[in-house]
Amino acid sequence: MLRNSLILILILGLAAIMLSIFVDYTPKEKLGPVAEHYANNGKEEVGAANLVTAVVVTYRGLDTLGEVSILFLSAAIIGFFLKIRNEEHSKNQIVIRYSEILGTGAKILVPIIILLGAYVFINGHLTPGGGFQGGAIIASAFVLMLIALPRPALNHRVLSIIESFSGLSYVIIGLLGVFLAAGFLDNQIMSLGTFGTILSAGAVPVIYILIGLKVGTELTGIIGNLKEIQNEE
């Protein structure tokens, strides 16, 4: 009882703080100085039509590298946690019967979903979307495959090779920026191309393709690990 009333008091206090913020809130009228610089010079400096991509991949590229490392770290920890007892139990797997309709539908849909994911991350510098979104779409195709097909064999070796390759290439492209252009992760190591076409914005499409592959394989690896541990019980 005491516990519940303490929670209630805390929630009411936070609600009061939020209410005062809400009452004082005045919508923004114009961009801040940093955003204004990005908006006015983004076209010449980065060459990406999607300004959010310009901010994510080039202006704040270091943050994105950190973000990719955090995702990699959590995938690695999950793999470490779940893999320990894998060898002892792998013989007596339970085979669940899957529906025929779901299986056939999945076989048709999986390649199309992967194609959509690739489209989203290749066009990340022109249209809404990008490496993270495209990677998540690709991972969703593999989730469909894992739940719909009776014995989907995920090749963890191939997954980890693609993942390490794209992570390493991302860092190498970042380092090339130090030697060939203005600084770490500068996208002008390649020519900026024509604004608004697929071969524009220098290294941004390459980096986003690498991020897309990395995120897709990482999320697939996480789901695959969870699925395998479920099969063992």
Place this chain on the structure above:
Amino acid sequence: MQNIGIEQISLAVGFILLLIGIWGMLSQKNILKIIVSFTIFETGLNVILVVIGYIRNKTAPILDTTELQTNTAEKIVDPIPQALVLTSIVIGLGVTALLLVYALKMHKEKKSLLINDYKDTKW
């Protein structure tokens, strides 16, 4: 507070989601429900971040028409909070996946998902 627009409504929704998330994290006993409350809290936070960058009557920061490519700063909403939210969603995904795996491990240990059954580190 005259002419309530989409930004006020979204801000209110964000705050309500934050409160629901905090309430759920504090009062629920089931570990999975605590994780769900955590994701609700995170969604509220992301909604509020997007609202901060919103400017009325302006368009998305994607320069796909020639009209948008001159005097861009007067025609688009703030791209920085949107980029931050992208980062925050991805990190939230990683954290949620980790929480779920911890819950799985705990369930393997004691066959229970109720937080009251785990008193080992209680003080």
